[in-house]
Amino acid sequence: MSGPRIQCRYQSTFRRLTRSTAMAGAPSLRSSKVASGPETSHIIFNPPPSTPNVHHTPLKFLPPNDPRRKLYESGPSLYNLPSDINSPIPRRNSQSKVENVATSTVMSTPGTALREVAFSFPAGLAQRVPQNSRLPPPVRKQWSYEKELTQEEVEEVRRLRRDDPDNNSVNHLAYKFGCSDKLVKAIQSAPLRIKAAHIERREAAMNSWGPKKRKAWEDLQRRKELWARDA
Amino acid sequence: MIQHQVPLSSILDSYLAPGANVFIFTSMKRIRIRGQLSTSQFTPFSPIRNPIASCSRCKSTRHNSSQAAASIPSPFPSPAIKPLVLDAQFSSNLERFPSPPPFRALQSAKLAALHARLDLSPKIPLQTLARALVDATADPDRGHNNASLAILGGDVLGYYCSEHLMCHYPRLPLEVLWAAQRAFIGPDALGTIAREWGVDAVRAPGGEVDPGLLQFRQEMINELHYEPGYFKKKRAEELEASLPPRMRKENPNDDYTPGNWQLRFNEAGRPQRTTITYRVMNGDQFGMQPSKADHVPKHTTLQEASSNFVRALFAIIHLHGGQDVSKQFFRNHFSSRALDLSKLFAFDHPNRDLLLLCLRENFEPPVARLISETGRRSAHPVFIVGVFSGHDKLGEGVGASLLEAKTRAAVAALKGWYLYSPLDVTLPSEARKTDSKKTFKPNMVDPGEVVVY
Structure with missing residues (x-):
């Protein structure tokens, strides 16, 4: 009945969309003028997005006698940022925070242009998040230590899993004893018969896949191998 | 690159009656002359040769090396020298030899050019350089091929390379260390180096071909046993x-x-x-299965022959110039080659590896944290995940899924650990008693890589 749907863009639409999707400039590009200095005495620290270099050994991985350890910890570095980096207060009044800053480095001395640099990016990008700052949110729920099993409980898990693996699955035992499934697997691995049956079931399921699903799965495996090589 | 060599002797034979004397003037104008050479270098060559134990071919080589200790002779003949007299009978006999006899080394422009191009010491005679170009498949006589030199050169190269890697990257896992050794001084690298040096190979070896070419015997294509369906x-x-x-x-x-x-x-x-x-x-120095001792194959490949030549040349430099010279040569030609060590890693379980590493080193267990993200609900999201141990970021990764970004971050953290390089390193070969400037400081020894079963 109706003709083909044609996309219509008018001046009103364009302007409305422009206004609604307008984004504020990056914080690093917003000039943060130092109160005491001249108008242009600030540094725009807005490096292009790039992955960190693996040849830069993190501070935690340096051996205790490495001279870089002292340099990173005491000198001005991304390991040694002022602790109020996440402060939402405009830097214009940064002079008022003199007493909060413990270390006296170039980057932590208020009123200097270098100090402003540290405020222009989120704390998670720093090599070491300052102690008072909030860490970025974890990807998954925080990993918690599981309940410690007593020796009797360990023996019981082992006995049940070994003697009657059909009725005592890993998840069942983990729920029963209040520990993780990984711990159950570590205490007693499944008998060969159960493992073989599992592989058989999985292969039967995979054999029922069509060509598209199989190809997608194979491509994912290839990609996963590239992740592990970081290629 | 395979070159078809037209032997000079065969050309001469086709034009001249047997027994006629031929005067060959060697023109050496474009080659640097570093010193004078006594005419005694041109000892009359005896065409009679016992193929098993003959030293007649290496007479001049020996003479030169003994002379090298007294004064530094030039590897090149002086232009003031008498023109070389070659008997056509000798020329026709050349084809009987499996490899070019040493006296012909002085006539080869290719050999002199190679000597000059590599900026070799004048202590190294051309005859010795020519011997380094003779593979065991071309000449089975151990007194004339490069087999013994290649063994020595391979060992010295392996020592320098492993020393360089182990002192500068003390935490490298063993498999990565092997791969890095292979990348620096493995057959592929040495074959490439020989090609870059401009070493050409003969199609078939023989006494009449230019001694400046790499002499080895390769499997001819018609010798291949062809079966139906071979290419499929x-x-x-x-x-x-x-x-x-x-x-x-x-x-x-x-x-x-x-x-x-x-x-x-x-x-x-x-x-x-x-x-x-x-x-x-x-295994051998690359963790590979070593080849059987005393096994001389009938055929070899260009790459294998080239790498044996490079090893033999390195042995010659080490023998004539000593450790400092060979070390400088290693720095100039081998360790200066760019190798991205971080590309040699492949982890099976990066997240588990990192957890065990942190437990072993008494760090807080690693936690993957989302630093930044965009387009989570779109077809092409990007997540930036950092692995944190306490407040310290160990690694950072970017991915199209949270799992990918997390895995990449763990891989980056592990690479950061394994690729640690100390600032001040004293190589064991650098610190010697004679050298008063450097004193040996013990290098870092790592407890080892993380092993996950």
Whole structure:
């Protein structure tokens, strides 16, 4: 009945969309003028997005006698940022925070242009998040230590899993004893018969896949191998 | 590159009656002359040769090396020298020899050019350089081929390379160390180096070809045993090899590069895994199966012959110039080659590895934290995940899924650990008693890589 749907863009639409999707400039590009200095005495620290270099050994991985350890910890570095980096207060009044800053480095001395640099990016990008700052949110729920099993409980898990693996699955035992499934697997691995049956079931399921699903799965495996090589 | 050599002697023979004297003027104008050479270098060459134990061919070489200790002779003949007289009878006899006799080394412009191009010391005679170019497949006589020199050169090269890697990257896992050694001084690298040096190979070796060419015997294509379906099979093999290991068909022997470790069986007849320990105990300097001693193959490849030449040349430099000169040569030609060590890593379980590493080193357990993200609900999201141990960021990764970004971050953290390089390193070969400037400081020794079962 109706003709083909044609996309219509008018001046009103364009302007409305422009206004609604307008984004504020990056914080690093917003000039943060130092109160005491001249108008242009600030540094725009807005490096292009790039992955960190693996040849830069993190501070935690340096051996205790490495001279870089002292340099990173005491000198001005991304390991040694002022602790109020996440402060939402405009830097214009940064002079008022003199007493909060413990270390006296170039980057932590208020009123200097270098100090402003540290405020222009989120704390998670720093090599070491300052102690008072909030860490970025974890990807998954925080990993918690599981309940410690007593020796009797360990023996019981082992006995049940070994003697009657059909009725005592890993998840069942983990729920029963209040520990993780990984711990159950570590205490007693499944008998060969159960493992073989599992592989058989999985292969039967995979054999029922069509060509598209199989190809997608194979491509994912290839990609996963590239992740592990970081290629 | 294979060159068809037209032997000079055969040209002369076609024009001249046997017994006629030919005067050959060697023009050496474009080659640097570093010193005078006594005419005694041109000892009359005896065409009679016992192929088993003949020293007549290396007479001049020996003479030169003994002379090198007293005064530094030039490897090149002086232009003031008398024109060389070659008997046409000698020329016709050249073809009987498996490799060019040493006196012809002085007539080869290619050899002199190679000597000059590599900026070799004048202490190294051209005859010795010519010997380094003779592979064992071309001349089975150990007194004339480069086999013994290649063994020495390979060992010295291996020492310098492993010293360089182990002192500068003390935490490298063993397999990565092997791969790095292979990348620096493996057959592929040495073959490439020889090609870059401009070493050409002969099509077939013989006494009449230019001694400046690499002499080796290669398998001719018509000697290949052709079977129907040969190319189809080869294509299938190539396709199989291009797949990642998990995709390949069951092949217990392709844990490592194909064609290396032979499959072994235990007493029960079950195939045994070639473990790292087994490779350490029984492997060569690259953790590969070593070739059998005293086994001289009938044919070899250009790459294998080229790498033997490079090894032999390195041995010659080490013998004539000493450790400092060979070390400088190693720095100039081998360790200066760019190698991205971070590309040699492949982890099976990066997240588990990192957890165990942190537990071993008494760090807080690693936690993946989302630093930044965009387009979570779109077709192409990007997540930036950092792995944190306490407040310290260990690694950072970017990915299209949270799992990918997390895995990449763990890989980056592990690479950061393994690729640690100390600032002040004293190589064991640098610190000697004679050298008062450097004193040996013990290098860092790492407890070892993280092993996950």
